[in-house]
Amino acid sequence: MEKKRIYIVAKTYPTISKKYAELVCTAGILEDGSWIRLYPIPFNTLAEEQKYPKYTWINVKITRNTADNRFESYRPDLSTIDVEEKSKKTNWDVRRRIIFKNKKIYTNFDELLSKKNKDGTSLAVFKPTKIKNFITASTTNEWDSDKLEHLEMESKQLDLFLTPEEIKKQFRVVPKVPYKFYYQFEDETGKLHKLMILDWEIGMLYIKCLNIAKGDKETAILKVKEKYYDTFIKNDLHFFLGTSRAHHARAPNPFMIIGVFYPPLTTPDPQMNLFDME
Numbered sequence: 001m002e003k004k005r006i007y008i009v010a011k012t013y014p015t016i017s018k019k020y021a022e023l024v025c026t027a028g029i030l031e032d033g034s035w036i037r038l039y040p041i042p043f044n045t046l047a048e049e050q051k052y053p054k055y056t057w058i059n060v061k062i063t064r065n066t067a068d069n070r071f072e073s074y075r076p077d078l079s080t081i082d083v084e085e086k087s088k089k090t091n092w093d094v095r096r097r098i099i100f101k102n103k104k105i106y107t108n109f110d111e112l113l114s115k116k117n118k119d120g121t122s123l124a125v126f127k128p129t130k131i132k133n134f135i136t137a138s139t140t141n142e143w144d145s146d147k148l149e150h151l152e153m154e155s156k157q158l159d160l161f162l163t164p165e166e167i168k169k170q171f172r173v174v175p176k177v178p179y180k181f182y183y184q185f186e187d188e189t190g191k192l193h194k195l196m197i198l199d200w201e202i203g204m205l206y207i208k209c210l211n212i213a214k215g216d217k218e219t220a221i222l223k224v225k226e227k228y229y230d231t232f233i234k235n236d237l238h239f240f241l242g243t244s245r246a247h248h249a250r251a252p253n254p255f256m257i258i259g260v261f262y263p264p265l266t267t268p269d270p271q272m273n274l275f276d277m278e
Contacts, residue, residue: 001061001077005031006038007098008052010240010259013203014043014174024200027123027242027258028058033102035123037073037242039065044174050081054201054259055095057084068245070122092263099125099261105238107188112241113253122243122254125261128185131237132192134229135182136221143176177203179221181228183239183257195239197257202228228260235262 006028014024024043028036038060043051052058059082062074087094106112106126115121181197206224213219240259247254 001063003059003061003080004036005057005059006036007031008054008056008058009099009261010242011043011054011200012198012258013177013200025242025258026052027240029098029101029103035072036062037068037070037123038062038076039068039073041076041078046078046081050078050083052081052083053086056086058082059084069120070243070245070248071120072123073245095261096263109187109191109193110189112255116243116248116254120248122248124241124255126239126241128183128237128239129188129190130186131183131229131233132186133184134225135184135194136225137180137182139178139180141176141178175207177206178217179206181224183228193253195241195255195257197228197260199257199259201260232260232262234265236265237262 007030008026008028010027012025024041026038026041028038030036059080061077061080063077065073065075103125106115106124107129109126112121112124112126115124181202182194183197184192184194186192202224205227206220209220209223210217213223238261239257240261241255242258243254244256
């Protein structure tokens with residue numbers, strides 16, 4: 001294993017599996033500007049000081065994930081995760097320099113798909129030309145019952161080694177968001193696309209809004225749309241895109257939005273517009 005310094009830019013909303021209580025896929029950037037994917041990470045079982053937020057450097061020992069043919073994918077040694085101190089100030093310029101370093105910003109979706117087919121690229125930054133819509137679609141309210149049953153069996157088998165509190169922490173299942181979220185957008189060619197948003201932030205925002213709205217789902221959805229559509233389209237919106245291992249090689253378009261980057265629009269120099277009469 002080798003130790004790497006990684007700048008965290010995206011976390012997906014947790015999913016559950018039969019092997020882990022919950023899993024989070026994390027995308028980050030190495031110091032040379034190249035992409036890296038860390039998986040699997042049972043995020044809620046990490047020590048509090050290891051729970052990394054976005055836009056933070058971490059140091060961790062990693063090894064190539066041989067079960068995943070996407071070249072950016074690595075398996076972390078969870079015990080070695082060390083989170084560097086996060087800046088108390090939001091500095092979008094610093095974030096831009098780190099994120100855009102030695103990296104192509106895609107604006108043509110077909111070009112990105114061609115790149116994926118050519119060399120297996122599975123992580124990218126994409127800048128939409130125009131956001132057309134924010135779409136929600138209802139889905140199930142509960143996690144897969146077979147997986148939950150398997151987790152319960154696993155927890156009973158662990159009771160000889162763990163305390164009840166430790167078992168509860170190990171198999172705590174995060175709330176299931178009963179919606180799927182999508183951005184519909186145009187690229188620079190004018191072609192229309194629709195991608196699912198799997199961002200950690202959008203899932204947690206929905207849960208927070210639902211609690212504030214005292215269980216009113218329609219109000220919670222409106223609040224989510226207010227941020228992801230009404231607010232973000234006024235910013236310099238970029239997508240962090242990633243593929244899933246299951247669909248990377250088979251699907252015509254395997255990309256999903258695993259994170260959004262929404263710095264404020266840069267303020268233009270007033271002198272640059274002196275002769276712009278339109």
